[in-house]
Amino acid sequence: MSARDEVLRRVRSALGDERKPPPPVPRGYARRSAEPRADVVALFTERVAEGGAAVRHVGADELATAVAAALWGREVKRIAVPADVPYGWLAELDGVRALADSPPLDAAALAAVDGVVTGCAAAIAPTGTVVLDGGRAQGRRALVLAAARHLCVVHADQITATVPEAVARLDPVRPLTWITGPRGARGLEVLVVED
Amino acid sequence: MRVALFVSCFDDAMFPGTGRAAAAVLERLGHEVVYPPGQTCCGQMHWTTGYRQEAARLARAFTEVFTGADAVVAPSASCAAAVRADHPRIARAAGDPGLARAAEGLAVHEFTEFLVDVLGVADVGAVFPHRVTYQPVCRADRLLATGDRPLRLLRAVRGLDLVEMPGAGECCGFGGAFAMKNADVSVAMVADKVGHIRDTGAEFVCAADNGCLAHIGGALSRLRGGVRVLHLAEILAATRGQGVPA
Amino acid sequence: MTGAPAPKFAAAARVALADTRARRELRAAAAVFGRRRAAVPEPPDWEALRAAGHAIRDAALLGLDAHLERLERAVTQAGGTVHWAADAAQARRVVTALSRAAGADRVVLDDSLPVRELALDAALSRAGITTAGPPARGADPGGEAEDGGGAARVAVAGVDFMVAETGTLVFVEAGDEPRASGGEAETLVAVAGIETVVPEWRDMEVLLQLLPRSLTGERMTALVTCLTGVVPGDGPREVHLVLVDNGRTRVLEDEIGRDALRCIRCRACHHVCPVYERTGGAPYGPVHTGPIGAILTPQLRGVESAAAASLPYASTLCGACADVCPVRIDIPEVLVHLRGEVVESRRARPVPPPELVLMRGLAWTMGEPRRYEAALRRGTRWARLAARGGRIRRLPGLLGAWTDARDLPAPPAEPFRAWWARRRR
Numbered sequence: 001m002s003a004r005d006e007v008l009r010r011v012r013s014a015l016g017d018e019r020k021p022p023p024p025v026p027r028g029y030a031r032r033s034a035e036p037r038a039d040v041v042a043l044f045t046e047r048v049a050e051g052g053a054a055v056r057h058v059g060a061d062e063l064a065t066a067v068a069a070a071l072w073g074r075e076v077k078r079i080a081v082p083a084d085v086p087y088g089w090l091a092e093l094d095g096v097r098a099l100a101d102s103p104p105l106d107a108a109a110l111a112a113v114d115g116v117v118t119g120c121a122a123a124i125a126p127t128g129t130v131v132l133d134g135g136r137a138q139g140r141r142a143l144v145l146a147a148a149r150h151l152c153v154v155h156a157d158q159i160t161a162t163v164p165e166a167v168a169r170l171d172p173v174r175p176l177t178w179i180t181g182p183r184g185a186r187g188l189e190v191l192v193v194e195d
Numbered sequence: 196m197r198v199a200l201f202v203s204c205f206d207d208a209m210f211p212g213t214g215r216a217a218a219a220v221l222e223r224l225g226h227e228v229v230y231p232p233g234q235t236c237c238g239q240m241h242w243t244t245g246y247r248q249e250a251a252r253l254a255r256a257f258t259e260v261f262t263g264a265d266a267v268v269a270p271s272a273s274c275a276a277a278v279r280a281d282h283p284r285i286a287r288a289a290g291d292p293g294l295a296r297a298a299e300g301l302a303v304h305e306f307t308e309f310l311v312d313v314l315g316v317a318d319v320g321a322v323f324p325h326r327v328t329y330q331p332v333c334r335a336d337r338l339l340a341t342g343d344r345p346l347r348l349l350r351a352v353r354g355l356d357l358v359e360m361p362g363a364g365e366c367c368g369f370g371g372a373f374a375m376k377n378a379d380v381s382v383a384m385v386a387d388k389v390g391h392i393r394d395t396g397a398e399f400v401c402a403a404d405n406g407c408l409a410h411i412g413g414a415l416s417r418l419r420g421g422v423r424v425l426h427l428a429e430i431l432a433a434t435r436g437q438g439v440p441a
Numbered sequence: 442m443t444g445a446p447a448p449k450f451a452a453a454a455r456v457a458l459a460d461t462r463a464r465r466e467l468r469a470a471a472a473v474f475g476r477r478r479a480a481v482p483e484p485p486d487w488e489a490l491r492a493a494g495h496a497i498r499d500a501a502l503l504g505l506d507a508h509l510e511r512l513e514r515a516v517t518q519a520g521g522t523v524h525w526a527a528d529a530a531q532a533r534r535v536v537t538a539l540s541r542a543a544g545a546d547r548v549v550l551d552d553s554l555p556v557r558e559l560a561l562d563a564a565l566s567r568a569g570i571t572t573a574g575p576p577a578r579g580a581d582p583g584g585e586a587e588d589g590g591g592a593a594r595v596a597v598a599g600v601d602f603m604v605a606e607t608g609t610l611v612f613v614e615a616g617d618e619p620r621a622s623g624g625e626a627e628t629l630v631a632v633a634g635i636e637t638v639v640p641e642w643r644d645m646e647v648l649l650q651l652l653p654r655s656l657t658g659e660r661m662t663a664l665v666t667c668l669t670g671v672v673p674g675d676g677p678r679e680v681h682l683v684l685v686d687n688g689r690t691r692v693l694e695d696e697i698g699r700d701a702l703r704c705i706r707c708r709a710c711h712h713v714c715p716v717y718e719r720t721g722g723a724p725y726g727p728v729h730t731g732p733i734g735a736i737l738t739p740q741l742r743g744v745e746s747a748a749a750a751s752l753p754y755a756s757t758l759c760g761a762c763a764d765v766c767p768v769r770i771d772i773p774e775v776l777v778h779l780r781g782e783v784v785e786s787r788r789a790r791p792v793p794p795p796e797l798v799l800m801r802g803l804a805w806t807m808g809e810p811r812r813y814e815a816a817l818r819r820g821t822r823w824a825r826l827a828a829r830g831g832r833i834r835r836l837p838g839l840l841g842a843w844t845d846a847r848d849l850p851a852p853p854a855e856p857f858r859a860w861w862a863r864r865r866r
Contacts, residue, residue: 022496024496167643183663183664206857212853233810238807252808366759378842380458
């Protein structure tokens with residue numbers, strides 16, 4: 001008998017022939033929130049800051065300046081960016097060298113950068129979390145986790161009011177990285193773009 | 196109300212003052228107290244130590260004695276919890292549905308719970324001019340959802356200076372057979388408990404169970420701790436002109 | 442495995458209690474957890490989340506066969522490969538063979554529970570493969586690691602949850618130095634106990650709230666990685682999932698004991714346990730420690746050995762663990778149930794253990810009022826003779842453990858029932 005068949009046989013034998021279906025899962029916890037958007041965004045900001053990461057609000061037209069200022073403020077000179085990062089985000093960089101991850105940067109190249117700039121797939125207000133899924137402007141996991149500083153651009157409409165809202169929004173088939181606080185991403189800094 | 200008093204075997208032999216005090220409080224409040232004579236032991240120690248068959252035998256004997264009583268009151272929180280929460284489990288483990296029905300049919304109350312919930316009193320007219328601190332009975336309080344009932348009773352006692360014990364919620368280390376099978380850990384736990392008790396500056400530490408108190412009191416006595424243990428019922432029984440029970 | 446039999450909990454605890462540094466560190470760790478948890482207010486729907494977590498884990502266990510088959514299909518469809526291991530030896534062979542097949546002479550191992558349970562470190566070393574902990578995040582991925590090896594081709598990581606519906610493997614990383622599970626290796630060997638499966642992706646919305654708060658007292662752990670099969674251009678090029686039984690189906694057989702398999706390995710019960718706070722993990726044995734270990738190990742290994750049989754007794758049943766458990770495992774009641782299993786396993790011995798003789802005798806005496814009353818009179822007389830100044834300072838036999846550090850009052854001459862009878866007259 002294969003190990004597979006043996007394990008499944010043991011499971012079935014342990015559960016017995018007269019199995020009762022398990023009771024339904026009571027989902028009485030907070031799944032959606034009716035809070036005003038402004039409060040959700042404010043809570044996200046507060047929680048990111050509580051977690052020890054810098055967070056700033058910018059208008060869409062100020063984003064390029066804010067990205068440049070954030071990198072300048074941390075004395076970041078070389079950054080890596082996902083190949084599909086919007087050009088506009090980096091339009092104001094002055095004295096910062098941006099390397100696109102296309103073709104994929106090798107390990108030595110990644111080791112030589114001192115920051116990455118990415119977007120995110122979702123953000124969670126009550127936990128102050130940003131979630132990346134390898135989609136647009138997010139890059140592969142090795143890129144995100146390699147650098148000493150991570151500047152993450154979060155659009156206000158990406159911020160969910162609850163964890164269940166984020167889980168519903170995310171596609172689990174994509175590689176997901178949930179980052180919370182400075183122990184999640186070293187030198188995390190968040191720019192919230194108010195659209 | 197006619198109250199059937201259940202005095203645990205341990206209290207019967209070692210702390211008879213607790214049963215006397217409980218009877219005195221109930222009678223003072225105008226209730227009739229009876230002591231069903233066939234009672235022995237609820238089987239708590241056997242059950243929690245793993246002796247299922249022996250526990251079932253004692254649970255059956257207990258149920259026979261108390262079936263039909265309007266209210267069974269036990270001034271021992273762990274025994275009240277054993278009868279109410281464990282007896283149905285003992286019956287299930289023994290495959291005895293008759294015992295399960297009989298056990299679930301009993302109206303068993305822990306002493307403080309009976310006073311507060313059934314009789315609706317917090318002030319039982321007690322006078323006890325001493326500084327006192329209070330230790331919960333962890334497992335029983337969880338199974339019985341005791342909450343702050345003992346504290347409400349203590350706060351109504353005239354002259355009593357109730358001091359909160361730091362870390363009161365942590366177990367004292369008694370745990371029945373644990374106190375013997377894991378005596379070293381048990382003693383390490385009560386050493387810290389004794390420290391917290393002494394920090395309160397209390398003269399007395401009280402609880403609703405003499406098991407915990409024998410353990411805490413045994414350590415205090417060995418260390419000449421200068422604090423005495425006293426069952427809560429004995430504090431509630433104290434009145435003006437009546438000294439501290441010996 | 443060879444060597445002397447493991448000591449009983451009480452004997453090992455005696456050694457641990459004497460380690461002053463460990464005691465100080467354990468106290469500090471419990472205090473840190475308490476402070477962290479207190480700093481983050483409990484969410485208003487916490488009890489609803491616990492109820493949901495309880496039900497999700499029960500649903501996973503009661504349909505375990507179907508969930509595992511669904512998981513296998515989903516992982517395979519996403520480009521991963523599923524392996525099964527009925528016991529630790531099979532699991533070690535699978536992991537060793539996968540490492541060899543990937544051409545690795547160096548494997549990165551995380552310090553997760555399944556990796557420790559299976560002793561993969563030693564198994565790979567025996568196979569001539571060097572092992573190392575994961576590199577710190579952001580460490581030079583192309584450079585030489587401290588032990589002189591380059592970036593590892595193979596990473597072996599313990600899985601926290603597996604989603605049957607989607608084939609997603611979830612890694613929750615909470616350490617103060619977070620690691621990206623297998624992020625940089627070409628081949629990821631994910632090792633999972635079969636019980637870690639959950640039915641649906643949306644179940645993670647509950648577990649990813651329960652686990653972080655219970656693990657570190659925070660709202661979310663530092664890093665959570667969800668990986669479904671192989672993603673071209675991102676992460677490992679090969680993903681292997683090793684599903685391990687190793688005694689779990691034996692636990693599943695016991696309708697009461699199986700509640701232990703709901704565990705999501707948060708260690709909240711460790712942080713609040715007054716016994717663990719004083720003994721630390723060593724007396725519980727090498728893998729599962731604390732209150733949850735006291736109910737898991739005797740079931741995984743059986744209660745035949747004295748060491749495993751002593752674990753259900755390593756608790757005062759105070760219930761602090763049950764109050765804090767995010768999936769509401771009633772640890773004290775499982776402990777009592779397992780104590781019953783221990784006693785039952787010893788009833789058939791040709792020479793009955795002294796405790797069994799004593800407890801049987803007590804029940805026989807207590808089971809009948811006349812016998813009880815006779816024994817009460819005898820016992821009272823005897824105990825009063827043993828007392829000096831109203832206190833008993835030394836008791837013989839099994840009771841001696843009490844009087845090693847605690848007095849006992851001498852029983853009063855008149856038991857309650859005698860007083861009652863006298864009063865009635």
